[in-house]
Amino acid sequence: MPNLPNRTHLIDPVRELIDEHVIFMRALEDLVDVTRGIGGEQQAIDRPTLDALQELLDAVDEHLNVHFLKEEEVFFPAIERLFPSARVKFQFLHVDHDRLREAFELFIALVQSARHGRLEPTSFAELPRLATEMVRLFYYHIVAEDAVYLDVASQMLSTEESAALSGRMRLLEERLRERCDAVSIEGRVRM
Numbered sequence: 001m002p003n004l005p006n007r008t009h010l011i012d013p014v015r016e017l018i019d020e021h022v023i024f025m026r027a028l029e030d031l032v033d034v035t036r037g038i039g040g041e042q043q044a045i046d047r048p049t050l051d052a053l054q055e056l057l058d059a060v061d062e063h064l065n066v067h068f069l070k071e072e073e074v075f076f077p078a079i080e081r082l083f084p085s086a087r088v089k090f091q092f093l094h095v096d097h098d099r100l101r102e103a104f105e106l107f108i109a110l111v112q113s114a115r116h117g118r119l120e121p122t123s124f125a126e127l128p129r130l131a132t133e134m135v136r137l138f139y140y141h142i143v144a145e146d147a148v149y150l151d152v153a154s155q156m157l158s159t160e161e162s163a164a165l166s167g168r169m170r171l172l173e174e175r176l177r178e179r180c181d182a183v184s185i186e187g188r189v190r191m
């Protein structure tokens, strides 16, 4: 496989973010598979499909909340400070994040409506369309990010800078996961 980048030389924060791209893309592709048969004359989604959708949505949601914030709050600002010329590229990446979040929120709202039997018959086909759209958006996003990360960050960060970035990303991730756990416990108590 000649086109795969050799990752063995990559510094930790870059490798971590690129590995997360692979996990997130897999979850989005699974979402396309699960929604493939939905649409047309369909008036409801069966329970096993709804459960499978929910599991995938939880995985995607976690990625959006953790990976995107690690980039937005730690990685992007650090690279922008070190390489001001990369700022324009990062502005595009922020826009991609917003688009993906919007598409995902719409997808969740549609699934919630379907779960409660309130989805308009004409809206079922929106689910496979949105899933495919998210894969498309994310594909171009990670192509751009991988290029920036590989070209800039992996070559030019010192060991100390890398270690500091990894540490801050880990702290942020722990904080976000604690918050997510608290919200899901709260949700379970309310049910």
Ligand SMILES: [Fe+2]
Pocket: 017, 021, 067, 071, 145
């Ligand atoms: Fe990313």
Ligand SMILES: [Fe+2]
Pocket: 068, 071, 093, 097, 141, 145
């Ligand atoms: Fe990103």
